[in-house]
Amino acid sequence: MQNKIVVIVGVLDEQQSTNVWQAAAFMRNGWNVIPINYRNFKDGFAEHYKFIVERFNPELVLLSKVNGVDPNIFSSVKTRNVWYWFMDNIKVAEAVNAIEYAKISSHASATSSEVVELFKTVNQSSYNIIEGFEPKIFYKEEAEKDIDVLFFGNATTKRIELLSKIDKKVEVFGVGWPEEFKANNLVFLDDLRKVIARSKIVLNLVHSNIFSDRVVTAMACGSFVLSEYCRDLFTYFDNEEHLVWFTNTDECNKYINEYLVDDDKREQIAQNGMKKVNELYTWDMVIQRIIHLIGE
Amino acid sequence: MGTDIYLDERCIVSFSISEFGWFLGRWAGHLRYLKHNIYKDDKFILFTDLDYHPFVEDFITYTIELPEWFYKTPLDRDCYEAPVIGSPPGSLTPPKVYEKLIEYMRGFYNYKKAIEIWPPRGCNPFVSFVPQVYRKLKASKVESDRPIVVVYPRKRARAAERNVPEFVWKEVVDALTEDFKVVLVGTPNGSALVGYIGPNIVNLIDYNEEDKMDKILSYFNSAICSVGSQSGLTYVSLQTDCPSYIIGHEKKRHAVDENRFNTPVSFRVVHDYRAIDSQTILSDIAEMLNVLKQEKEKEINTHIKILNESTNTLNSIVEGYNAK
Numbered sequence: 166m167q168n169k170i171v172v173i174v175g176v177l178d179e180q181q182s183t184n185v186w187q188a189a190a191f192m193r194n195g196w197n198v199i200p201i202n203y204r205n206f207k208d209g210f211a212e213h214y215k216f217i218v219e220r221f222n223p224e225l226v227l228l229s230k231v232n233g234v235d236p237n238i239f240s241s242v243k244t245r246n247v248w249y250w251f252m253d254n255i256k257v258a259e260a261v262n263a264i265e266y267a268k269i270s271s272h273a274s275a276t277s278s279e280v281v282e283l284f285k286t287v288n289q290s291s292y293n294i295i296e297g298f299e300p301k302i303f304y305k306e307e308a309e310k311d312i313d314v315l316f317f318g319n320a321t322t323k324r325i326e327l328l329s330k331i332d333k334k335v336e337v338f339g340v341g342w343p344e345e346f347k348a349n350n351l352v353f354l355d356d357l358r359k360v361i362a363r364s365k366i367v368l369n370l371v372h373s374n375i376f377s378d379r380v381v382t383a384m385a386c387g388s389f390v391l392s393e394y395c396r397d398l399f400t401y402f403d404n405e406e407h408l409v410w411f412t413n414t415d416e417c418n419k420y421i422n423e424y425l426v427d428d429d430k431r432e433q434i435a436q437n438g439m440k441k442v443n444e445l446y447t448w449d450m451v452i453q454r455i456i457h458l459i460g461e
Numbered sequence: 462m463g464t465d466i467y468l469d470e471r472c473i474v475s476f477s478i479s480e481f482g483w484f485l486g487r488w489a490g491h492l493r494y495l496k497h498n499i500y501k502d503d504k505f506i507l508f509t510d511l512d513y514h515p516f517v518e519d520f521i522t523y524t525i526e527l528p529e530w531f532y533k534t535p536l537d538r539d540c541y542e543a544p545v546i547g548s549p550p551g552s553l554t555p556p557k558v559y560e561k562l563i564e565y566m567r568g569f570y571n572y573k574k575a576i577e578i579w580p581p582r583g584c585n586p587f588v589s590f591v592p593q594v595y596r597k598l599k600a601s602k603v604e605s606d607r608p609i610v611v612v613y614p615r616k617r618a619r620a621a622e623r624n625v626p627e628f629v630w631k632e633v634v635d636a637l638t639e640d641f642k643v644v645l646v647g648t649p650n651g652s653a654l655v656g657y658i659g660p661n662i663v664n665l666i667d668y669n670e671e672d673k674m675d676k677i678l679s680y681f682n683s684a685i686c687s688v689g690s691q692s693g694l695t696y697v698s699l700q701t702d703c704p705s706y707i708i709g710h711e712k713k714r715h716a717v718d719e720n721r722f723n724t725p726v727s728f729r730v731v732h733d734y735r736a737i738d739s740q741t742i743l744s745d746i747a748e749m750l751n752v753l754k755q756e757k758e759k760e761i762n763t764h765i766k767i768l769n770e771s772t773n774t775l776n777s778i779v780e781g782y783n784a785k
Contacts, residue, residue, distance in 0.1 A: 178778075185775065192779065200772060216760075302782065
């Protein structure tokens, strides 16, 4: 039987891009992937998209957080399934007019339940699906735990404010941080895994009601995640079972102090988290869910 | 469409009683601009031939036919207005006819609430200097066992020196039927080859059903090219994005200025339309199709090159990790 075809419109020429690992998972599931790096087109994107879809007649077109492109380009070319994949918070969804893409798609998904609610106003086939992880990159690696608390991500006003109030030293990887944080450069993929492996606690801060792929990534690496609470976290994980969440800085400091010394408890939660994401949130599982939902 | 309409609200009203090409190439574009940019929430009424509706259905709420008496009045509608047949150039629609038309139109709406936007009077370049918005004309494609060529052989009483001789059109059509399905379009009183039939010919010139314009649009949308001389159907060909071979005397106007979507055009400039022969037309068409084929191949190669590059990059990233 001939392989099914998915056209992924996104960023598929940078190894740290989520889309590359979505593509890899489709390949492992027996699909042929046709990548369209839409941001590389100064002009001619519409013609290229039309050419690809009409020539290959794919079972699925995945628009991966596409923005800044006229949605009519996609609706004007007949195809079987168009899935709009969105992985940001509600403010970004509003800023990039994500709803217009959800509207012209046969299916849509967002990593944030708030965004799904927005999409459902125009497309009933909208689902809450979080980002997966690539097990070939993010797995438990034994290393000396020389970092107590790790935060990786770029600086925002909220993050700077919160991290300033943490009693323990937080090792920061990211850009835009004030001098006093002595931040390291951002790291990705294998380098990121190695940094996580050295950390006893990976700290996660949220924007609105969405948690980032940092949570899943850190769990996949067998690390203990201490996260700021958000509604979506509650949907996917159990507190003190797969991770621990806090609602204010005092709680955050309290848990850091508590879990830094209680190795057994910290390791047990980390172990549970790793098991959970490996069972449910590898990219293979996420992609299989999409394939199931489109009925292919 | 219909006669039981009466709009007692603000609405935008216009009409077209003159030549089709000017309407499609200018006036409709300006009205569409007004709908998109100025009167977004208002209903638009257009009084004209019902045939024109497919060209404006995207923004005109009601297309209402002109009154029956108007069609029976001997007027020359193949110019800027509708003067009496045989009038000297620059003549206007007879005042009484114009007045009666307005009276007729105002029976469909409250003119005190409406905004009436009449076309400029006479040969007036006003519209050329105001904003216009165009859209590609689309219709369902026609299945065919061979490539389709649409031919619109102009034969009008007005400016008869712009008619390519009918026998030339016949020779062209007969030769084209060897390789193509030829679809003849136009109006019975403005075209050559009325009723001409033969193998691989679809003649829509004297087809007179309601869906005539939809059929014509479908064939233009499905054709590999169109062939004709400067006339109203030139605008249809260009706005349907159908590669167009045009015989005429105003190359820049049709190939550039009024070619709103950069449709491929091969323009044969003639000073005397009666002097062109069928061999010239046929070799021009063959050359145009050859260029189009080469352009298409070039375009496909570009897409394949982009596809191969992006696939290779993706595979090398993924395989790099798989190899670990």
